[in-house]
Amino acid sequence: MSIASPDIEALPKSDFIIGKPVNSDGLQGYAHLYPANGEVTRKVSVAGKDEVDMAVRAARAALPGWRNTPPNERRKVMLRFAQLIRENGERFKKVINAENGALFHQLDWFVEWDADLFEYNAGYADKIAGEVVPIWPQQAFDYTLDEPYGVIGILVPWNGPSISFGQMIAPAMASGNVCIIKPTEFAPYSCLFLGELALEAGIPEGVINVIPGNVEAGEALTRHPGVDKLHFTGSGATARKILAGAAENMTPVGLELGGKSARLIFEDCDWQQAVMSVVGTCVGNAGQACIAGSRALVQESIYDKFLADCQAAAGHVKLGDPLAADTMMGPVIHEGHCNRILAMIDHAREEGGEILSGGKREGGDLASGFFVQPTLIADPDNKLEITREEVFGPVVSMIPFKDEEDAIRIANDTVYGLASYIDSTNINTVHRLASRLDAGNVMVNGAVGLPTAAPFGGHKQSGVGRVGGIWGIREFIRTKNVHIAM
Numbered sequence: 001m002s003i004a005s006p007d008i009e010a011l012p013k014s015d016f017i018i019g020k021p022v023n024s025d026g027l028q029g030y031a032h033l034y035p036a037n038g039e040v041t042r043k044v045s046v047a048g049k050d051e052v053d054m055a056v057r058a059a060r061a062a063l064p065g066w067r068n069t070p071p072n073e074r075r076k077v078m079l080r081f082a083q084l085i086r087e088n089g090e091r092f093k094k095v096i097n098a099e100n101g102a103l104f105h106q107l108d109w110f111v112e113w114d115a116d117l118f119e120y121n122a123g124y125a126d127k128i129a130g131e132v133v134p135i136w137p138q139q140a141f142d143y144t145l146d147e148p149y150g151v152i153g154i155l156v157p158w159n160g161p162s163i164s165f166g167q168m169i170a171p172a173m174a175s176g177n178v179c180i181i182k183p184t185e186f187a188p189y190s191c192l193f194l195g196e197l198a199l200e201a202g203i204p205e206g207v208i209n210v211i212p213g214n215v216e217a218g219e220a221l222t223r224h225p226g227v228d229k230l231h232f233t234g235s236g237a238t239a240r241k242i243l244a245g246a247a248e249n250m251t252p253v254g255l256e257l258g259g260k261s262a263r264l265i266f267e268d269c270d271w272q273q274a275v276m277s278v279v280g281t282c283v284g285n286a287g288q289a290c291i292a293g294s295r296a297l298v299q300e301s302i303y304d305k306f307l308a309d310c311q312a313a314a315g316h317v318k319l320g321d322p323l324a325a326d327t328m329m330g331p332v333i334h335e336g337h338c339n340r341i342l343a344m345i346d347h348a349r350e351e352g353g354e355i356l357s358g359g360k361r362e363g364g365d366l367a368s369g370f371f372v373q374p375t376l377i378a379d380p381d382n383k384l385e386i387t388r389e390e391v392f393g394p395v396v397s398m399i400p401f402k403d404e405e406d407a408i409r410i411a412n413d414t415v416y417g418l419a420s421y422i423d424s425t426n427i428n429t430v431h432r433l434a435s436r437l438d439a440g441n442v443m444v445n446g447a448v449g450l451p452t453a454a455p456f457g458g459h460k461q462s463g464v465g466r467v468g469g470i471w472g473i474r475e476f477i478r479t480k481n482v483h484i485a486m
């Protein structure tokens, strides 16, 4: 099987959006590789301190104009942007595929997600109102103003930069902020594409700035005094550095971090759906998902048979060309990440973990890409490193539990708290457990996609704050109190 090349013609034309599109001829260039065949797509420019500084200046220059744009005008231009996203959906999908090897035939959802986020949040633009504070019978009048922070610095990972783009920028813009988004050099294209489209839609220059870059740009943005709020999506290790850097100017930080989410599978589950959910955790985006249910907790009474069925289903997963309609699973982002996942699997073996399926890099026709087989590992005691640390790859640990109490104990025995899943047809079990799982999101009997109107975020070391719905808007406004003596 040969791997088709991604459509390079579809890629955005600019290297940065700093107010307007900027071409910098491979400044500190990074050779971006298509993860499915390891071939260079393009030499991309990587922002340094200077580009960060220019982006902050462009954003600050745009702030008064955008903040003072009548909310109904903000709404209209955001709706135009949403419409353009849909109209350019096919090209958008090609761009996402080229940047991280995502399966083309599964990308309609990504287009809809960003368009929907801009539409949904546009509706809030003219509905952000303050409150009158009841202080009678004092001779005074007291009210609140909900105001934008100003310049928002947004740092995003490579697994779904276009998702983060809509999640953060749509609510930030609706509430009158301007944004600088920094995707990584590993997946720079979709944010640049959306940045170009935003200008075409009539969003004023400087409201959305896009500067792909690595740690240097990240640190510069984090410590820049011209940034009023930071929003970081990424790993806990980086979050600690961001918090330390942001402390210099006491810049507030929202955090969307990783997880080690548990899926609780009871003997009364919808069997087929539960099996597909476990294997699907490895398969979807090659396991590179923050909300991956990477610990499958299975009731003892069904443990052996359930494992056998998951093994069989994992064996049928077809890895291959992300542009082919029958491919079920694609590559991970790059060679370094591939090696990190394989090293974690090797370590699990050394620690006594039983590899039930997969565990290797794909060879043969796929050897030049970064393909890791869907991997299931039995860990009866919930104690292997691979069960406790986020892998961010196609690996699920299988752990038996006795009863509800035992399931809750194991599920909450982690420093993370992003998502949790319950597979049970007993509504009483579901409600009892939903309130006891220490996680920001509980998903029951399969997930049909995250609703735009719902809050999303983590407990414990999985994050601070929420995106989505009115909760997402609140992340980007700060409340001022006005007190008038009469």
Ligand code: NAD
Binding pocket: 155, 156, 157, 158, 159, 160, 182, 183, 184, 213, 214, 215, 217, 218, 219, 222, 233, 234, 235, 236, 237, 238, 239, 241, 242, 256, 257, 258, 259, 289, 290, 291, 390, 392, 418, 458, 462, 463
């Ligand atoms: P990462 O933490 O390495 O990088 C994230 C971002 O921070 C990138 O833009 C990177 O360039 C930047 N960065 C790295 N070091 C920095 C530093 N010292 N100072 C400032 N910026 C720095 O994460 P990653 O490997 O790109 O992504 C994987 C992680 O992201 C996983 O932990 C995953 O769970 C998490 N994630 C969370 C969510 C969520 O919504 N909760 C969504 C997607 C991914």
